[in-house]
Amino acid sequence: MxxxxxxxxxxxxxxxxxxxxxxxxxxxxxxxxxxxxxxxxxxxxxxxxxxxxxxxxxxxxxxxxxxxxxxxxxxxxxxxxxxxxxxxxxxxxxxxxxxxxxxxxxxxxxxxxxxxxxxxxxxxxxxxxxxxxxxxxxxxxxxxxxxxxxxxxxxxxxxxxxxxxxHVDKTTLLSRSVPDEEEDFQEISQNYNQFCGIKDVYKNWKSFQGTKPAIIVKVLKISRLYHYGRPIKSDKWPFQLHILIGDETGCCTAVFWNVLAVRYLNVLKEGTCLLLQNFKIKRSFHGGSRFNVGRDYGEIFEVDVNLNPQNPASVVKILQESSLDNIPPLQYNFITRSQLRSVCDGVMCDVIGYIKFVGRVEREKMKNRIEGDGGCYWIYRWLHIIDHSSNKPIIIQLYKPNQSDIFDAVKPGEIVICRHLRVMQYLHTLEDSRQARHLYLSSSSETQMDVYRREDLPKMDDRFRNVDVVREFNDWFYQIQDDIDGRYGGYFIYPPLPNTLRTFKQLHPDIEIINSGMWDKTICNMVYRHHRRIYIQALLAHIKFIRINESITPSPSKLGKNSNNKESMEKNVPEKEEQIVNGDWAKSRDTFKHVGVTDQHQIQQMFPLSYDPDNNSLSRINLPSNTYNHTDISCPEYCKANYFEITWLGLNSKVDLTSVKVCNSLNKDSCISDILTGCRTPVMNDEFCYEGVTSVLNSTATVKDIRYLVALDLYCHDFNNIEIILNGAFPV
CATH class of the missing domain: 2.40.50.140 (Nucleic acid-binding proteins)
Incomplete structure (x- = not known):
């Protein structure tokens, strides 16, 4: 051989x-x-x-x-x-x-x-x-x-x-972007024979002969880059970039096609002034503007200004705003945390605040995904920001915008301005006025971000500084302490599930329940940083309480500061407490196939970490780069969080599944239902009542033979570490 x-x-x-x-x-x-x-x-x-x-x-x-x-x-x-x-x-x-x-x-x-x-x-x-x-x-x-x-x-x-x-790969963007140099309109205007407004374009475009006139417009909104590449077609640059443009006569949509979309993706900002020529006019595909505009920018014309790299090659020039007259200012709808409760569902708003919590990056499957495309995922993370009106955070579900670098680099303590966020209150689900509202904001395809450090506030753009809400926040922020206790990473899901099965069915009438024979395959099919919620029907088999000092080793400095608390906990709480709920399962557990949490050290990443600005370790919660890597050898300091391990038993197959539940809101009268359907405490709470643990475990006798609809949140940290967290369980 x-x-x-x-x-x-x-x-x-x-x-x-x-x-x-x-x-x-x-x-x-x-x-x-x-x-x-x-x-x-x-x-x-x-x-x-x-x-x-x-x-x-x-x-x-x-x-x-x-x-x-x-x-x-x-x-x-x-x-x-x-x-x-x-x-x-x-x-x-x-x-x-x-x-x-x-x-x-x-x-x-x-x-x-x-x-x-x-x-x-x-x-x-x-x-x-x-x-x-x-x-x-x-x-x-x-x-x-x-x-x-x-x-x-x-x-x-x-x-x-x-x-x-x-999203386009960053190296492609860097190699294709055009310079963002601004030109003086007065110096170049003599090179153009005729200018007209958007209203004239809408009414008289077909009557123009020969060289079409140019238009001077301001970028009012920018949508997410649209990628329409398909395996059956050989398009070189299958992209569209939709922007809302306006002048004193009204506004309409402009569409940058193909490579032009990529060239100008990182160059165009809201407020950028443009000279456009050699474009094609078509009636809007949507029968109107795709943007949520209202009447802030005057009349909305149902046409698209189409800009192409060739046939004809469109002219796009960036102009200095100071050299232009009669350009409409940008409109804002800044709302404070205290005002959000009075805002209706679906309203678009702008907010400012300092970042208190940065969530880990998660991937969510696209609904209209192409079969076989390993990248058919939306990328998002959760942010908590604090403004001057309330101690409660503004909770934001932020999907990755065109500004990828900002999304990847946000840190606790920074000031963020987010524009074009959608208010989510689900008011139609409220059954009475005493029911808690779960208010948050979700990003849209138009969302834009600006991030500032404390020392950068004097350099903030004047278009923001002159807004009352922004000015009030800046004055307040200068007065608070420099040291902000920020956190990042860990498990955070919002809004919580309803407390009753009836309300849950109203909100989620078409859920797919996974049978026990598919539990293992479903979990094994998770890919890197993928978050997925699954539903199973199961019996409660076993519950075990895990203490914080058992599963997580804090730094020596932390141990020194909390040594008295540590001794107190050891006196009041046993090292482990557990309760077998299903005796038949306990007798033959060795014959069952076990799915889920097995190693306590793998669970550490579900807890948030304290942010240290001198030790930039946020790479732990971001997606890795495709051009470089950095091995973070620092020892992270995890925040305090006790948890329960809860084992579920399949109805048909000899398989059990172990999930984790973090619960920081126990009291001495707590019972098992508080663990299964309660524990709505936000991620920021550090308090824990140990007296309720024994009460919870003793109450499991009442649920021995009850079937549950169980909602589990799965998250793939890496190939060998799939996080399985109990979101809620409803007795059937």
């Missing part, structure tokens, strides 16, 4: 693969570092060039490898996509290639071969710095697709975000 071929450098990899395939011998390489991962939606050209099976996957990955001297981009076979989707293969991985093939585009006379990796072994992990990898030479340097930021085997000219198809 022939010996394995050892390829020690990337510049010899192509030759080694050829020899291996020709002689039908095994391939083995030296260790290479993964320094980049890029994803794209496949197209017909990809299938023809690679022969990769795309029946179950509609996205593909190029990975960039490096040795000491060179870097090389290769394609990962679709059978290995799961390694990236589960964050097993990532930037910083050290790999050995053990199976590869070469493919040429036989329809292209100038094509060069691409290397397709079908077998890979992950052996280690290193830290990758972006500056170091940029200096490495590409191999071969003659291959344009290697050096340019575009897919190896596709007609596409862009990459999408590794974690969501809804």
């Amino acid at each position: 022939a010996e394995n071929l050892i390829c020690q450098e990337l510049k010899y990899l192509e030759k080694a693969v050829k020899t291996s395939n020709l002689n039908q011998t095994d391939l083995k390489t030296d260790q290479f570092n993964v320094i980049g991962i890029n994803r794209y939606i496949i197209d017909p050209a990809f299938t023809g060039q690679t022969d990769i099976d795309t029946t179950t996957h509609t996205d593909a990955f190029d990975i960039t490898l490096s040795d000491q001297n060179n870097k090389l981009k290769v394609i990962i076979d679709s059978s290995l996509n799961y390694l990236i989707q589960n964050h097993l293969l990532h930037v910083g991985s050290v790999v050995i290639l053990n199976k590869c093939s070469l493919k040429y585009d036989e329809a292209d006379l100038n094509s060069e071969c691409v290397i397709i990796v079908q077998g890979i072994e992950i052996v280690d992990e290193v830290e990758v710095c972006e500056d170091q990898t940029q200096d490495l030479e590409w191999w071969p340097d003659t291959n344009l697709k290697q050096r340019e930021n575009q897919p190896l085997a596709s007609n596409r000219r862009y990459y999408v975000d590794v974690w969501t198809t809804g």
